[in-house]
Amino acid sequence: MTDIVVVGAGGFGRETLDxxxxxxxxxxxxxxxxxxxxIIDDNPSTINIDRLRSRHYEVLGGLDFLIANRPAEAYVLGIGSPRVKKQIAERLDREGLHAQGxxxxxAVVGSDNIVEPGVIVCSGAQISTNVQLDRHVHVNPNATIGHDTHLAEFTSINPGAIISGEVYVGPTTLVGAGAVxxxxxxxxxxxxxGASACVTKDVPSGKTAVGIPARWAT
Known part of the structure; x- marks a missing residue:
């Protein structure tokens, strides 16, 4: 048995517990x-503390507590924001803690895949063959990842999104619910x-793409 902490007391943290x-x-x-x-969280809300206690989980403290006291040497990032995931993971990795996925x-996971540490795949997700999921990729419920796709580190794929085959999604990118x-x-x-967007052409770094077909500011 591996002792772990879940970083994040909010909604995705509790989904990660599921x-x-x-x-x-x-x-x-x-x-x-x-x-x-x-659970580790720097600023948990009272309602989330109560929700966790109702499931017999306690918020131990923030990141400083985790680093100083080491209640576990492994962590899972239950945080939705790709940029926040990156900041926290880099700090914890520097301190010698280990990512757990x-x-x-x-979930349905096909053959010949690469799954790196810290990956979370939720119920109902469909992951095809020859897919690479880099560190701390999150695939939310009922999302579909097509064959020969590469999701780079800290990417989050929200519920119901569809990533077709042979797609590359860069680091710290967020794909909204129902997007294609x-x-x-x-x-x-x-x-x-954006949620429900349909991406029909390459998206440059740093852009927010919305609509059908998806467009972004130049």
């Missing part, structure tokens, strides 16, 4: 289970693809 609990329920070997020793047992990226396209670093 993925961990589902993972543990189907583990045959005890050593494959993940033991959540607590988890895949929901009701068509086959063979390139999306640069730090982009935001």
């Amino acid at each position: 993925v961990i609990e589902a993972h543990n329920r189907v583990c045959i070997r005890p050593e494959d289970r993940l033991n959540v020793v607590g 988890v895949i929901h047992p009701q 990226i068509l086959q063979g396209l390139f999306v640069g670093t730090g982009c935001t693809i």
